[in-house]
Amino acid sequence: MGILSIEDLSINFGGLVAVDHVSFEVKRGEILSIIGPNGSGKTTIFNLISGIYKPTTGKILFKDKLINGMKPHTVAFMGIARTFQNVRPFKQMTVLENVLVGHHPKVKSLFIDDLFHTSKQRKEEVMIREQAIKLLDLFHLKQYIDEKAENLPYGDQRRLEIVRALASEPEIMLLDEPAAGMNPQETEDLIRLIGQIKDLGITIVLVEHDMKVVMDISQRIIVLDYGKKIAEGVPEEIRKNERVIEAYLGKD
Ligand SMILES: Nc1ncnc2c1ncn2[C@@H]1O[C@H](COP(=O)(O)OP(=O)(O)OP(=O)(O)O)[C@@H](O)[C@H]1O
Numbered sequence: 725m726g727i728l729s730i731e732d733l734s735i736n737f738g739g740l741v742a743v744d745h746v747s748f749e750v751k752r753g754e755i756l757s758i759i760g761p762n763g764s765g766k767t768t769i770f771n772l773i774s775g776i777y778k779p780t781t782g783k784i785l786f787k788d789k790l791i792n793g794m795k796p797h798t799v800a801f802m803g804i805a806r807t808f809q810n811v812r813p814f815k816q817m818t819v820l821e822n823v824l825v826g827h828h829p830k831v832k833s834l835f836i837d838d839l840f841h842t843s844k845q846r847k848e849e850v851m852i853r854e855q856a857i858k859l860l861d862l863f864h865l866k867q868y869i870d871e872k873a874e875n876l877p878y879g880d881q882r883r884l885e886i887v888r889a890l891a892s893e894p895e896i897m898l899l900d901e902p903a904a905g906m907n908p909q910e911t912e913d914l915i916r917l918i919g920q921i922k923d924l925g926i927t928i929v930l931v932e933h934d935m936k937v938v939m940d941i942s943q944r945i946i947v948l949d950y951g952k953k954i955a956e957g958v959p960e961e962i963r964k965n966e967r968v969i970e971a972y973l974g975k976d
C-alpha cells in the first residue's frame with residue numbers, strides 16, 4: 725500500500741472527461757512524475773487530490789484514509805502540500821514572511837491565545853520563525869530573508885514557492901510544473917532542491933514538461949493523454965514507449 729492511492733478517479737466538466745478512470749499509487753519516499761500533453765488532466769489530478777475539485781468517480785486514499793471531498797485546508801493539514809502552476813510568491817511580502825504564511829496549516833494556537841497574546845503563543849511564534857529561517861538557509865535563500873519577494877530572480881521566486889509549501893511540514897508534496905520558465909542554471913538549482921526534499925524523507929509527485937528534469941529525478945513516471953493513463957514505468961521504459969511517443973508527436 726502506497727502513501728497515496730488513486731483508484732478509478734474521474735471528473736467531468738460538462739461533456740468533457742478531464743480525468744478518465746485513472747488509478748495509480750505513490751510509494752512513500754519516491755519521486756513520481758505525471759507527464760502528458762497540454763490539457764491531458766495533470767493539474768486536474770492535483771486539484772482533485774488537494775480537495776479543490778470533487779471526483780465524479782473513484783477514491784483518493786492518503787495513508788489508507790479516504791480524503792475525497794475533504795476541504796483543501798483539511799487536506800493540507802493532514803500533510804499534503806502543493807505548489808501551483810504559474811503562481812509566484814506574495815510579491816509585497818518579504819521572503820521570510822512568505823515562508824511564515826506557509827506554516828499556517830499546522831499552527832494550532834487557540835482563539836483565547838490570540839486574544840491575550842499569551843506567552844505560549846509568543847514562544848510558538850519564535851519557534852516558527854526559527855524554523856522558517858532554517859528552511860531558508862537549507863535551500864540557499866537565507867541571504868534574501870528581508871528582501872521583498874518580487875525583487876528575487878525568477879528562479880528563486882519559484883524555489884521560494886516550494887520552500888513555502890515545505891513550511892507546512894508535509895509528508896507529500898505535489899509540484900505543478902516547477903521548472904516552467906526557468907533557464908538551464910535555474911533548472912539545475914531546482915533539480916538539486918527537489919533532491920534535497922526527497923532526502924528529507926518527503927514523497928514528491930511532480931508534474932513537469934521539462935523532460936530533462938523528469939528523466940533525471942523520477943523513480944517512476946505516469947503518462948496521461950486525454951485524461952486517461954496510457955503508460956506507467958521507470959524513465960527508461962517511458963522514454964521508448966510507443967504510445968507515449970505517439971501522444972507527444974501527435975500533438976506538438
Ligand atoms: N474548472 C474547469 N472547468 C472546465 N474545464 C476544465 C476545468 N479545469 C480543467 N478543465 C479542462 O480539463 C482538461 C485538463 O486540464 P488540466 O489543466 O488538468 O491539463 P494539464 O494536463 O494540467 O495541462 P497543461 O500541461 O497545459 O498544464 C482541459 O481540457 C481543461 O480545459
Ligand SMILES: [Mg+2]
Binds near residue numbers: 766767768
Ligand atoms: Mg497543468
